[in-house]
Amino acid sequence: MAAPTAAAGARARVVALALAAVVGCGALAGCGGGSGADGTDGTGGRSGGQAAADTAARPHLRISGAFLPVPVTTGLAAGFCVVRNTGGADTLTSVTSDIADRVTLHRTRNGRMEMQDSFPVPAHGALDFSRGGNHLMFEQLTHKPKVGDTVTVRLHFRRSGTLTVKVPVRPATYNPGAGGAFGTPPDGAGSARTP
Amino acid sequence: MRKKTLPLAAALLTSAVLALSACGGGSGDESSKPVDVQADAHSGRRALTVLDPPFTKPDLVLTDTHGEKYDLRERTKGRPTLLYFGYTHCPDICPLTMSNIAVAKKQLPKAVQEKLRVVFVTTDPERDTPAALGSWLRQQDPEFIGLTGKFATIQHAARQLGISIDPPKKEKDGTVVSTHGTEVVAFSPKSDGGYLLYHEDATVDDYTKDLPKIVQGQRP
Incomplete structure (x- = not known):
């Protein structure tokens, strides 16, 4: 993975300079993420020293697979994405969007939503917003978006600042986590990353 | 892809057993038998649990989206019926579930569609008035039935399932x-029993594949 990772890193820097962290369709699709020293696997056990290093290290965030199922009414919509982190820990503190007056963060437990003030993005880990789990809730929409539209969403992180994602509007039945006809990975839309 | 369903299925199995033992269900020999709740081992799918014996359809009388009295047992007798408990101020799973069913239903022949009853019972009756429920459900499918009433009545019916x-x-x-x-509980048109349980990660493909069987009261 070393060669494609380095290439991806170089490409990301160029893209970041050109687009200031706003990355359009497909530019980074399939990117293995992570650069050299930070690309260690986060699944193993960690020593105290390493944990401290995680906190000190700069986060490297990559958002992918973002989508917004077409809502039933203008009252409410949900949004989903995955935030992968190949660097030090960060926190998602708020989300804003042109399409809604208010965007709130929720997790779901036993069929009940629980609003959260923030979500941790663990070092060398991921923050997952997916069907039936965590979700972004868009309230009082300015209009009802159609399938194929794109909604601009800004995710604000404590350390990494703001990442802007162009989120595609998908059919109401879209559920990539569950496989099936609608389970094919998105076409690269709905991605962004830190420089 | 369906890793989530394992604990879900286990939890469900427990709750189904509890629910059945709590209502004492069955008579004589039947009551001493363990409840045979089985995942569909044949196809390896876990979006679905086959219930044997099936759940008895709850004796539930509520108000529909026209403000009229609706007796679930009476109005869905002999009809293939899908029953779901949800609320309209729900951004994710409730609209997903109803959309999955709506899309799958449209793929049935017209005459068969008319036999199917899809019943959405609100878990938030204070906000989901007949009118609010009606306008939300019409966006999904104008034939869907929405029911509201006292929360305690709704909770009691849900618990029986x-x-x-x-x-x-x-x-x-x-x-x-x-x-x-x-x-989502599917009731057979033959026995009126709730014989299938679809978990929340059942996809539109699952419903599309299974609805032709459900309308006949067959096991998918």
């Missing part, structure tokens, strides 16, 4: 948070 829902709760910031069921 092993579905646990809590009353809506007001948060510190004034927002109201409700619970939805995580399963």
Whole structure:
């Protein structure tokens, strides 16, 4: 993975300079993420020293697979994405969007939503917003978006600042986590990353 | 892809067993038998649980979206019926579930579609008035039936199907948070028993594949 990772890193820097962290369709699709020293696997056990290093290290965030199922009414919509982190820990503190007056963060437990003030993005880990789990809730929409539209969403992180994602509007039945006809990975839309 | 369903299925199995033992169900020999709740081992699918023996259809009388009395047993007798407990201020699973069913239903022949009953019972009756429920459900499918009434009545019916829902709760910031069921129960037109449980990650493909069987009261 070393060669494609380095290439991806170089490409990301160029893209970041050109687009200031706003990355359009497909530019980074399939990117293995992570650069050299930070690309260690986060699944193993960690020593105290390493944990401290995680906190000190700069986060490297990559958002992918973002989508917004077409809502039933203008009252409410949900949004989903995955935030992968190949660097030090960060926190998602708020989300804003042109399409809604208010965007709130929720997790779901036993069929009940629980609003959260923030979500941790663990070092060398991921923050997952997916069907039936965590979700972004868009309230009082300015209009009802159609399938194929794109909604601009800004995710604000404590350390990494703001990442802007162009989120595609998908059919109401879209559920990539569950496989099936609608389970094919998105076409690269709905991605962004830190420089 | 369906890793989530394992604990879900296990939890469900437990709740189904509890629910059945709690209502004492069955007579004589039957009551001493363990409940045979089995995942569809044949196809390896876990979006679905086959219930044997099936759940008895709850004796539930509520108000429909026209403000009229609706007796579930009477109105769905001999009809293939899908029953779901949810609420309209729900951004994710409730609209997903109803959309999955709506899309799958449209793929049935017209005459068969007319036989099918899809019943959405609100878990948030205070906000989901007949009118509010009606306008939300019409966006999904104008034939869907929406029911509202006393929360205690709704909770009692859900419990008989092993579905646990809590009353809506007001948060510190004034927002109201409700619970939805995580399963859809399919009732057979032949026995009127609830013989299939679809879990919340059942996809539109699952429903599309299974509805032709369900309308006949067959096992998918």
